Amino acid sequence: MESFDFIEMKVPAKPEYVGVVRLSISGIASRMGFSYEEIEDLKIAISEAMSNATTHAYDEKDDGEITIGFGLYANRLEIMVADRGGSFDLEEVKAEIGPYENKHSVEELREGGFGLFLIEALMDKVEIKNDYGVIVLMTKYLHENEVDINDDQISTTP
Amino acid sequence: MNLEIERLDNGETKILKVNGEVDVYTAPQLKEALVPLTKQEGAKVIVDLENVTYMDSTGLGVFIGALKSTKEYNSEMRLVSMHDRVRRLFEITGLDSIMNIDTTVRGGK
Numbered sequence: 071m072e073s074f075d076f077i078e079m080k081v082p083a084k085p086e087y088v089g090v091v092r093l094s095i096s097g098i099a100s101r102m103g104f105s106y107e108e109i110e111d112l113k114i115a116i117s118e119a120m121s122n123a124t125t126h127a128y129d130e131k132d133d134g135e136i137t138i139g140f141g142l143y144a145n146r147l148e149i150m151v152a153d154r155g156g157s158f159d160l161e162e163v164k165a166e167i168g169p170y171e172n173k174h175s176v177e178e179l180r181e182g183g184f185g186l187f188l189i190e191a192l193m194d195k196v197e198i199k200n201d202y203g204v205i206v207l208m209t210k211y212l213h214e215n216e217v218d219i220n221d222d223q224i225s226t227t228p
Numbered sequence: 229m230n231l232e233i234e235r236l237d238n239g240e241t242k243i244l245k246v247n248g249e250v251d252v253y254t255a256p257q258l259k260e261a262l263v264p265l266t267k268q269e270g271a272k273v274i275v276d277l278e279n280v281t282y283m284d285s286t287g288l289g290v291f292i293g294a295l296k297s298t299k300e301y302n303s304e305m306r307l308v309s310m311h312d313r314v315r316r317l318f319e320i321t322g323l324d325s326i327m328n329i330d331t332t333v334r335g336g337k
Contacts, residue, residue: 085251085252085253086253088251088252088253089229089249089251089253090229092229092251092282093229110313113282114282114284114317117251117252117284118284118285120252121251121252121284121285121286124252184285184288184289184321185284185285187285187321188284188285188317188320188321191320
């Protein structure tokens with residue numbers, strides 16, 4: 071079986087904790103050897119998933135929790151964001167996502183709805199389960215062949 | 229993880245200098261500062277994003293709301309000095325084609 075390290079966090083489903091989780095993923099991804107650009111992508115993706123979760127939990131009740139799981143594999147990072155809040159209409163959400171196209175007028179622009187679109191644009195693989203609450207499962211691969219073998223030595227030199 | 233917003237008006241031009249991270253927690257603060265400015269008939273608003281170190285779709289949402297408001301009140305909004313990382317979000321979402329984004333590179337910084 072493929073071995074991996076697993077880290078789990080639980081935070082209150084409140085907007086002020088999204089930044090805290092962003093700091094956590096920054097540390098985890100940096101530890102795994104992701105590039106600066108990739109870490110920035112991961113920060114946005116996890117924040118988008120959490121923003122969705124906080125907004126949901128807010129509608130239902132404000133004492134909910136968000137569970138975040140990080141699976142650290144040799145070649146990839148898997149992130150799970152789960153809220154136990156009420157489920158939403160996934161088809162409706164999917165229908166709303168996508169880039170803005172010039173054919174629409176400014177008045178038609180939606181102020182929300184870019185979240186899932188950005189997650190899909192920034193991660194390598196995204197799955198959303200909508201059975202009990204909402205679970206977003208997203209994966210980003212490490213591009214090891216671009217990493218020089220001496221990187222370890224360089225990074226440990228003060 | 230926090231956001232600070234400064235007003236640096238220059239004559240008729242309203243300038244908002246945004247410092248910090250724009251996310252689901254801080255976006256309402258940006259909205260509160262920005263949208264009322266765009267509701268002044270004919271106003272020229274500049275949003276300086278040089279010190280914005282992080283932004284996600286919640287920030288895009290605020291700018292979309294403000295843009296709608298400029299159309300309604302015949303005002304203008306220009307986004308200046310944004311980092312490549314932030315600009316990338318506008319490009320991925322296609323919003324760069326409808327927002328007034330200053331593309332000049334800042335010299336010396």
